[in-house]
Amino acid sequence: MTASKIISDSPVRPTAADTELLASAQATALAVRDLYQAAVAAGAGGEHVACLVSIAAHHDAYAQSISSLIGRAAPQARDSKVFSSNKADFGSDTMATALAAHALENSLVAAHTALIGELVGTEGAALIASMVIIEARHVVALAAIAGKSAIADTDLFLVTPEAASADAQTTTTIA
């Protein structure tokens, strides 16, 4: 038995800089939600349409949680750049959509991992961490929906393309 106490003295609530970063993350989450919804509306999904609908709901939940964390600073509108630059890939073709979504989720994992390293407040970092864990799982589900094999295409399931640079960033700045 131990009398333990956590020594981190980081602020709990988001700082002003955190709020700006989290606002951007909310806009991205809304754009990603809309991309999935656009694909489903176009007829993508096939036997896995419920998966696409559910993943859209996950990103909507992320936007809501960020909104509750930063309040009025939340933009409550999608990042139009993220939406428009990916819209063409989220069409009626299930496999093409799944592959596009796979790449997008992978980039979200990398971006949100980096974001956690920038956030000062622990509530924001904890929330983004809980999103990253599931975005990584999204990647795997989408690879499977795209018809890829976890054996033949293992790295497609397990490796974050930007992971190498993210690791370099996070392991060289330790005091």
Add this chain to the structure above:
Amino acid sequence: MSNSHREEIQAFSKIVKATQGADFGPALQSSLSRRRFFIAGGATISFGALIAACGGSTNTGIARLGEAPTKTELVDAPVTDIALLRTATSLEHNAIFVYEAVAAAGLLSGDAAKLAARFLSDHKAHAEATASLTEKLGGTAYNEPNPRLQSIYIEPALRLITGDDASGIPVTDDPAADVLALAYALETIAGSTYQVYVPMLADSALRAAAIGIGEQEARHAAVIGSILNPTRLVSTFGLSIAAEYQETTDVPAAAYAVPTAFGTKAPVPVVLGAANESGIRTSLNLETPSLNSMVYEYLDGE
């Protein structure tokens, strides 16, 4: 002796006299009225306090009955970044232990064995990474399985799968299925542990490094989930989506590639082993390491 003490003794003597020669047979319950019960009880307590007060104790001056054991102070063990990293390394070694034991026993074959070998390799890399970070912070890396988790989760789970003659545990009916179920739970908990550590770590760079490993554990769990439940990759439980997309069952499956909208901190249940004579199998609930399961540096000498 003070006047109050004398009065207490006198009151107690009266109670004793009043009960001397009384019939304490079957009528005891009815003859000892509620009021007298309280009087007797109060007098007894007062007399006890009196004895304690008049006793030879010179320590505290506080009246007490009996001998209290000496209080042992808890070890003051702050949850530092080093303690968190050492615990993370120990958890990686729990996973390494499992995959090596499974490989040695030949419990998996074919594609499942190939995946397990890949996961083993990843966990070794994670263990090296967290050990290296520990040393960069000036700590001593802990390159062993977490002893607490090993004894309460890993060893019992493996015994349920492989059987244990000494304990009378039979071999499970489908070892490969049980290994996958255990691996799914273990990988999920590994991901959850890094997620839980994010707000506990003081260094924000370490938080990113931690979740960078955690998301890879989550991918392992998702791959296993996709094997165990290939027709429903994403759970719809708890989501506000149209009924036509909802699962047509009231009970969530044991595994999904994507079980929830957010990474969970909840225990992960896993059902293992052969059924007993009642048809019931053993269920273990795996949880992220508690504060008392962490590998503090002060434990190294013990």
